[in-house]
Amino acid sequence: MPGRPRDTLSVWQVVELARHPDRPYALDYIRRMAPDFVELHGDRVSHDDPALVAGLGTWRDMTVVFFGQQKGRNLAERVSRNWAMMHPEGYRKAMRLARQAAKFGFPIVSLVDTPGAFPGAGAEERGIALAIGQAIMGWFEIPVPVVAAVIGEGGSGGALGMAVADRVLMLENSIYSVASPEAAASIVWRDNARKVEAAAQLQITSRDLLAMGVVEEVVPEPEGGAHLDHEAAARALEAVLWRHLEQLLPIPTAELLQHRYERFRYIDSLLQAAPDFGPKVEPRGAAGNPAER
Amino acid sequence: MAASGGRLPPIALTTNCPSCGVGLVPETLRDQCYVCDCGHHFRMHGDAWIALLADAGSWHERWADIRPHDLLEWKVPKAYQETIDQARAEGLNEAVRVGTATLAGHPIWLAVFDFRFVGGSLSIVAGERLTRSLEQAAAARTPYVLLAASGGARMQEGILALMQMAKINAAVGRLHQAATPYFSILTDPTYGGVPASLALLADVNIAEPGAAIGFTGPRVIRQSTYADLPSGFQSAEFQLRCGQVDMVVARTELRARLAHLIELYLRPLRGRR
Known part of the structure; x- marks a missing residue:
C-alpha cells in the first residue's frame, strides 16, 4: 500500500504490516548497526535457543550487547528459529549475557519481535513461566543502560521478558499487546476468528501505546512500511536508539x-x-x- | 494448630464430589476446609482464603477503595464497565485484595486472588495493590504470603495489564533485596501472567494438591502443537517433579506449615549481623 496515508490504516492492516514476511527482522538491524557482530550461544544449563539472537559488537565506537527475537525468512529458517517463540533457555541465555554486559559495563540493546513465548509441553516442563518471571525481575538489577525496541510483534509476556528497559521504543507499524489478537479473541469470545475485533479493542498500535505512556517514542518507517526499504528502516531505528542511549550513558547507576x-x-x-x-x-x-x- | 484461623464462610458447591462422586454435605465440608475425604480440594474464594490463613479478627484490608476503570472503552462481547459494575453489585472487590494480618501470631502481609472477579485476572488495581503491599512488606521486613488463583492478565485492560507484571516483579526484587521471607501458595488454577510474574518467585513455592499450574493452558498447547498431553500435565505434582514448586501441601496442613516456615525464616542469626 505505498503512498497510502498512514492514519488511514486499519488496526488489522497494521497487524499485517507488523507480521509482513518481508519485514526486516532483528539480525537485519543488528548487522547494520554492528557489522562486526559476534553471536554467543547457550544458557550454560542445557540448551541454546535459536529464537533469541544474542551477542556483542561495535556500535558508535562502543561495545554493545545486542539481543533480538529472530524470525526466519524462509520455511527452514522459520522452523529453526521456532517463529521467534522463545523457550525458557532463551530467557536464561538473555539473563546470563545481561549479567555479563553488567560485569563489563556494556550497554544493552534489545529488539523485540515475537508472537509470544512458545506454547508447548516442553517449554512448560522446563519452566517457561518462571524463566519469564525471573527475566522480568532480573532486568531491574542490570546496572547498565538498556534500550528496547519493538520492531514487529510484541506478543504478551514473551515480549515483556525482553522489554524491561530504561527506554522502550516502537517502530511505527509494530504492535505490542497483552495477548496476540488471536489469543485475546480465544479468551474473550472462545473463538480466535474474532481476531480483527479483538485487535481493534486491545489498542495495540504504536500510536495507542505512545498515548498510554507505555513507550517513549515511535520510530517512523519508510513510506509504505519497513519491508519496502530495510536500509532506511535500519537508519531510522539506529538514530533513535542512539539518541536515547546517549542520554542514558552519563546517568549514575x-x-x-x-x-x-x-x-x-x-x-x-x-x-x-x-x-x-x-x-x-x-x-x-x-x-x-x-x-x- | 487449627487448620483455619476462623470459621470459613460458605462457598457454592456441586452436589457431588467431581473426583470420587460422593454426595457432599456442605456443613461437614466447610469444617474440613472444603477438602473432600477423598482428598479433592474444592476451589475457595478470597473471603474463605482470608478466613483460613489469617488469625480470627486480625485481617486489616488496605487500599480497598481503589477501583478498576474502563480505560480502553471495551465494548464487545460484553462492555467492561458492565462486567465491573456487576462484580461490584455481587460484593466483589477486584481480583486481588491485600492487607495485614497475623498467622499464628506472626504479623504478615497477605495478598489473596479471587477467581470470581473476571477469573482472578491480573489488572491495574490488582497490580497496584500487590506492588504497594510488596513495597510495604519490604520496608518493614514483614513476611509476605501470596495466595494465587488466576487465569492470567486481564484482556480488557490491554497493554497496561501486561505492564503490571513488570511493576510487580520490580517490587518482588526489592522484597528479596530486603531479605523479607516470601511464601507463595499456588491454587487451582494459576496460569499465564501470574506464574510468569510473582507467583513462582517466592522463597518457598507451595502448591495445592491437584492444582493446575502453568503458563499456557492445555487447550492452547493442543491447538498450536497438536501434542498429546499426558494425564496430570501441569498438575501441582507435575510442577513439583519439574522443580517449579518446593512442596505440595494439603489445605488442612497449610497454616501449620506456613507458621513453621515463618519461624524458620525469621529466626535471628547467631553470631552474624
Missing part, C-alpha cells in the same frame, strides 16, 4: 536503576491520576531528581 523502577512503577499513570488511587506511595522522581529532594 543508582539513579538509572531507580528510574527504571519508577518507569514501570507508574507506567499506568492514566489510572494513577484517578482520584480513588490516592496519593502515590513513592512520589515519582523522589530519588532521581535533585530539584525534588
